[in-house]
Amino acid sequence: MDLLLNHFWEFTITGLAFGAVYALIALGYTLVYGVLRLINFAHSEVFMWGSFAAVWVLTALGASKASGLGVVGFLVIGFAAAMVTSALVALGLEFVAYRPLRKRNSPPLIALISAIGASFVLSEAMGLRDKPFKWFGLDTDLASYVGRPREASPLPLNIDTVRLFRVFDYRVSNIDLIVLGSAIVMMVILDQFVKRSRLGRGIRAVAQDPEAAALMGVNRDRVIRLTFVIGGAMAGAAAMMYLLKIGVTRYNAGFLLGVKAFTAAVLGGIGNLRGALLGGFVLGVAESYGSAIFGSNWKDVVAFTLLVVILLFRPTGLLGESLGKARA
Amino acid sequence: MSDTAPTPDQHDSAKETRGTRVDDDTVLAPDTEATPDTSVDISVDEVADLPKGKMLEVEDVTLRFGGVTALDGVSFHINTGEILGLIGPNGAGKTTCFNVMTGVYQPTSGGVRFMGEPLGKRQKFQITKLGIARTFQNIRLFHNMTALENVLVGADAHHSTGMFSALLRLPKHHAEESEGMDRAYELLKFMGLDKRADELARNLPYGDQRRLEIARALATNPKLLCLDEPAAGFNPAEKARLMELIQSIRDQGYTVLLIEHDMKLVMGVTDRIVVLEFGKKIAEGLPAEIQDNPAVIAAYLGVDEDAS
């Protein structure tokens, strides 16, 4: 407890930073659930692929040698690469794994099975990425991309951690600022988009009542595709933020993060966008405090315990279900 | 949710042109239109225990969902051994009434008394064990189970075989299985479904499904049987047969509460009628009285031609 109290702000800000990552990934889960009543198990791999895209693009562009303003440029490129890739992977997922099932009116359990399968395919594909290149003998040339596929790949961007300003006794670093800042920007944009734009209304309509929405002229398939794209892009942004904080990524980095982000989504109220954001921050901070109080070993237990407790006592989450309602 | 009933033509011709294939490759004769055998004895147990007067009392029940008042101070009673009709335009609250009586909803105020005891906060299966059984407006059979199994589930309502007895095949298991089977077959025979006992419920013709639902409800050994639009989708001949069926059910000792839209059927089979409109009771009395009641006529004519 002492540890927490002495470094309260440090733990809080760190918690918020991680929370931002969880929040953005949670958006993907909650959007897809709201519109399709599907738990998109493979969303964690959407995130992971985005992180690798950032790493590879920056490696190819020699970002490790950058400094000063160049770093900022590469930062933006990294974000862009991750977001675009994640969005595309998410879209691919929808086309290959989920859409065929909708056409066949499959029961929800089957969709879950497909999601699980897709999750394995995406993560294993990354973990085996050296194999196809070995066949063509290209693995040595492309070693920095496909070499040692099961191990961690670092982000080739050197950002000196600069302590910027103080919040009470903690000096907020530039990285924290980038992470939190970009997260807030994304969240505001998304929030406004869903509230004000035509497409955003379409999402809310389909989430509440797909048939009525269709009768009102909303193109359900397009809304669904859009949902995956947005969720994917958010996950991609989270991927870049994750890389900034942690520094490396790996083929199975998505898994634990995905479960926690899903916890965040449920915590806030599945289907509720603002809930996903709130849930992410709450989870991040709770985890941070938990690790301070119980030791970092128990950090992960916090997330799962929170999940179980919320579902038992307040299954509608902190902000209640919104977009649509969870199915019985 | 509306009941999309098949037209009589479709239904009959389908029956005549196809047989039904059962698992062991025997093809049933196509026109085994279920003929109820009302001579089978399926009477209520413990007839002596039935109350002499009122079996069920709905006492000033009000049910509100958020802004909607589904039932507003509804009061009526059902006497032992009578067939009571519950009618009213669509949305009047008839099925909601059933739901309150069977424990699906808790009234916002007021209560239901069954055989003198208030139902209170009892759970649905407890109310069934007390002696109230029902069918549904939209058929809710266990579609992937056979007709026999559907009825057996009903019969199990009074059984207590659990894991232990089942695993060890204790005498209780055998006794209850045997009793359940006997009762199930009797009921199926009564409904004319005994030849179709091993068919999946979803494969049965529409009329048989409706009758199966009634058999299943009766299997729970109720004192009060609540039928929710049992004649929906029936042609006049089938309706007439249903009327006879309901009367024989009553003759066997059961008390019946009937929701129906078909006026001829209601007038023909019920002893008394209660009329609901917009969640309120607007009339109660003998069929002849209800027929001439101006409020009732207005309720039906006020809504676009509903009376059939």
Added chain:
Amino acid sequence: MNAVSSFFHGIGDRFRALPRWAKIVLAIAAAVIVYLLPIINPPLITTTDSDFGAVLFLCALYALVAIGLNIVIGYAGLLDLGYIGFFAIGAFTVGILGSNHAKLPLLLCIPIAMVVTLVSGIVLGAPTLRVRGDYLAIVTLGFGEIVRLILVNADSLTGGSRGISNIPTPPDLDLFGIPHLVWDGFVAKVDLSNQTRFLQFGVTDSIPYYWLALTLVFIVLFLDWRMQNSRVGRAWEATREDEDAAELMGVPTFRFKLLAFATGAAIGGLSGALFATKQQFINPDNFTILYSVLFVAMVVVGGQGNRWGVVVAAALLTWAPEKFRFLADARFLLFGLALMALAIFRPQGLMPPRRSVRAKKAAEQEPDQLDVEGAARV
């Protein structure tokens, strides 16, 4: 794919048509062959790169798991994504009572493990089974992970990430030896130097463990059959079909859901205990979410609700990666692809329960009639 299931069901039909004595003889013969599989070592089936006996043990073990999970998912319709939790509790109970904190004999540890797991099933089930369908899946997922994390962190009780070793083995009887067959192409020879002692549970020979597991599989299959053909099985099926209607027909649905959950848990615990005594060393890495997912896949691939289907699926999904070791690295990739393909092309699983087959057969012949019924059935 319909040909496959017709094939299996055709066999089932012809089997059913045989006179009683023939059925019994055939069943016994089949059982004997299954028991002797690792001794016979048939050329195409045996796994050349790994110990066939050990592989068969795992097949039997996971078949047991699949039967248990089938009760939860297939019969009662409850999606449990944390089944590994029960498996782990069973394993660690044996570990703790048999090695870490006491030295109780295995034959006592196993029933205790089952009871502990059963209780945990009730403790988990009582609050969560009231929760809605989707959420149940997530809560169980959370539970599975919590169990693993506690195992990792509760050092003093569970040995933490080091795990527990020296888990007791089942008691030995040394009666006789059974020599294995060795094949030269398609010619078999008896190899007297390679014998399995009946009945010695040691580190080198997995086969007695296989026999133990297989026997338990048969026993549990039998008990499962008894349960399904009783009020309990009917109640589960009715609850799965239409929970509200079932309750209105007098089925105490919550109680039965809890019973399914607890029964599944107990079987999971039994499997875990068996795993522990075979491995003799366990640590939390053996009990990750991956396994929960694998188990669910076994049930779904097998045809949820069909006890033979899930047994076959479990055996297949365990044996195939061992047989086709060259694909070892790509194991999970192929697994994922198989799941996706299954979901699209064969969602009912390899061997769907007889019911849905009957319904489908009838549907193929009765399109008009069923349209009529379908319309009315809304």
